[in-house]
Amino acid sequence: MTCRLSTRLMNICVASLCRARRLGMAELVVIDGIRMGCIPDVVTYNTLVSAYCRLVGVDEAYLVVHRMREMGLKPDVVTYNSLITGAARWRRLSCSLDLFEEMHQAGLQPDSWTYNNLLHCLFKSGYPDLAFRVLTAMESANLAPSSTTYNILINGLCKSGNAGSALALFRYLQRVGSPRGLVTYNTLIDGLCKCGRVGEARTLFRELAGSGFIPNAVTYTTMMKSYFRSGRFEEGLSMLDEIRREGSRFDAFAYCTVISALIKMGKMEEASDFLEEMHGQCGTLDTVCYNTHINLCFKQGKVDDALDLLNKVDEIDDYTVSILVDGLCKNNRLPDAYHLLKYMATMGSQSNLVPYNCFIQALCKQGKVESVDFAMTLFNKLEIKDSFTYTSLLRGLSKMGRFLEAFTVMVSALRQGVCLPRSVRRVVLAGLRSLRYKVHARKLRSEIVKAKFRLPD
DNA sequence: GTAGGGTTAG
Known part of the structure; x- marks a missing residue:
């Protein structure tokens, strides 16, 4: 005993x-x-x-x-x-x-x-x-799906691009009276928001309260984020009052969402106030909280403060590296940003494209021949590139009047099915025409048309 | 010992 x-x-x-x-x-x-x-x-x-x-x-x-x-x-x-x-x-x-x-x-x-x-x-x-x-x-093992199984299914369907099926499953469960919890509502609301079906998400948000559930921090953070994502910052922030009125606990997720939105709105002082509140309210802070804090420091030009914070964080992730490289670039510390990139490459972490994109964009924005050359070299070394990589380089080349190089880069992007903003397409076409490269301009025009009708792989 | 929300380039 x-x-x-x-x-x-x-x-x-x-x-x-x-x-x-x-x-x-x-x-x-x-x-x-x-x-x-x-x-x-x-x-x-x-x-x-x-x-x-x-x-x-x-x-x-x-x-x-x-x-x-x-x-x-x-x-x-x-x-x-x-x-x-x-x-x-x-x-x-x-x-x-x-x-x-x-x-x-x-x-x-x-x-x-x-x-x-x-x-x-x-x-x-x-x-x-x-x-x-x-x-x-x-099912073959005679194990009936539980409410957790359905939540996993609804989440999985949403995240794999089948929010419609997720909603249909939810309505089916509703019809047969299968129990649905707050997690189910929150999961589906988020899934609908993330695939752009915000109206249906809001209907569900109203339905939730009608079903006797009280929205929690997860619900509110999800809704706030959906407003911020679509640029409706004031509407998102108005939910803050609702959260406080309902007495929901403000947790680290909610703080990070709000602080990041305030940074995007340029409201640095308010972001600082919330950050201070988060440090006071949330106890031990995780990597995401520190990422948010580091980002704010950079946006305020406090580079040393941002770097000091690295000593406090337990572990860093891809976001941390992206924020660091971008922050260093935007604060005119390109050599430091490059050292960090090289260090990340030696650590075998080249799968994260964002820091490379930030660095290439910063080089191109400098408007110097040697910077754009360097951007081009780095660009050619990258195995994976996305629309952002191409766009930055094309803008840099156009700025320097290097339209023949821009032509080659753009044709390669179009043939790989990379979408490019209309503004970039126009600038390169106009540049080629202004330099009287009529054949290149016609060729590019035809590649743009072909790309429109090319089916994705 | 399972399920939901947060952070980066534009």
């Missing part, structure tokens, strides 16, 4: 340390526990597996599974569910599927959590078709 109780206490302690991201401490508690005769159980190890999956990586989590086996304990469904989700979290989908198979071979029956996790992972990794196969497998 004493031993069972102490194991339970140890598990509570381990869970609490894992929540506080103090994994090393949690491990020490287990080691001390064993030394004092307290035997860890499956729950102890599952807590560690889940924390390693979330904070470190799936391979490290799997090492815990080995230790678990050494202690004579068999991993259970919960262990595998954590591993499957953890693998997907670290973008190792094939690892998730292998674990699903391994689970079968170990004689463990996947439960609805396993299927839900797998469904979520497949949608998130961009494999909606595979997700539907998992749904069929779930």
Whole structure:
């Protein structure tokens, strides 16, 4: 009895340390526990597996599974569910599927959590078709979809460009009286907003209140963001009063949304006030909060403050790098921006195109021959380019009157199906005509027409 | 031990 109780206490302690991201401490508690005769159980190890999956990586989590086996304990469904989700979290989908198979071979029956996790992972990794196969497998295993399953489905449908089907599923659930929660409403409202069906999203927002639900911070942040996205800043900000009136908690998500909108509106002082409030209200701030703060510093010209903030943030992401490169460029620190880009390249992180686009744009805006040459060299080295990369370079070349080079770049963009703004197309065409490159201008015109009728790949 | 909202270039 004493031993069972102490194991339970140890598990509570381990869970609490894992929540506080103090994994090393949690491990020490287990080691001390064993030394004092307290035997860890499956729950102890599952807590560690889940924390390693979330904070470190799936391979490290799997090492815990080995230790678990050494202690004579068999991993259970919960262990595998954590591993499957953890693998997907670290973008190792094939690892998730292998674990699903391994689970079968170990004689463990996947439960609805396993299927839900797998469904979520497949949608998130961009494999909606595979997700539907998992749904069929779930039905074959006689596991009825739960409200969580439907939420995952609605979210997955929205994020894979099928908001219409998501809405149809929602209306079906409504007809058959299947329970729908606030999460369902929030998910669908966001999905509709993000694919431009804002009117239907607002109808649903009104319906939500009529169904007896009270909108929460997620609902309001979603709605605010939809206004900001369409440039309706004042309408978005008017929701702030509503949030406060309803007594909803303002969390880090809401603060970041509002602060970023205020920055875009040029209202730096108000953004600073909200930022201060966020620091006071939200406790530990995550990478997104720091990204928002760093962005504000750059927009205020406080470059040193922005760089100092890097010492406070636990980890940086693609957004941080983009904000840094753009901020350095816009504050005339192009050499520093370039060093950062080179550093990122040595770290093998060239998949993020945004910082390259920012840098190429800054070079082109300088209007110097050597800067545009450098932009051109960098452009040619990039394996992936998008509409923004082409647009920046074309504007830079046009500014310098280098229309023959612009012609070559633009033809290559059009042939690859890259959309270019009408203003850029006009500038290059007009430039070619003004320099009497009539044949090139005609050729470009015909490429533009052809591109209009080319089907996407 | 599952599901929803936030940050970057224009």
